[in-house]
Amino acid sequence: xxxxxxxxxxxxxxxxxxxxxxxxxxxxxxxxxxxxxxxxxxxxxxxxxxxxxxxxxxxxxxxx
Numbered sequence: 133x134x135x136x137x138x139x140x141x142x143x144x145x146x147x148x149x150x151x152x153x154x155x156x157x158x159x160x161x162x163x164x165x166x167x168x169x170x171x172x173x174x175x176x177x178x179x180x181x182x183x184x185x186x187x188x189x190x191x192x193x194x195x196x
Contacts, residue, residue: 135172149185
């Protein structure tokens with residue numbers, strides 16, 4: 133699922149929060165490793181949903 137499809141699934145499910153993961157783990161294509169989360173971030177900002185996306189770092193705790 134690409135970043136735009138992930139955002140559409142998020143909207144279809146009427147989810148309150150999205151915590152993207154598994155990006156940057158394995159090289160699956162020729163795109164830069166940091167491109168998918170950046171595309172998701174830009175797509176979320178474009179639709180006014182950026183505050184509902186939680187990009188977490190390894191070991192980071194969060195309460196939602």
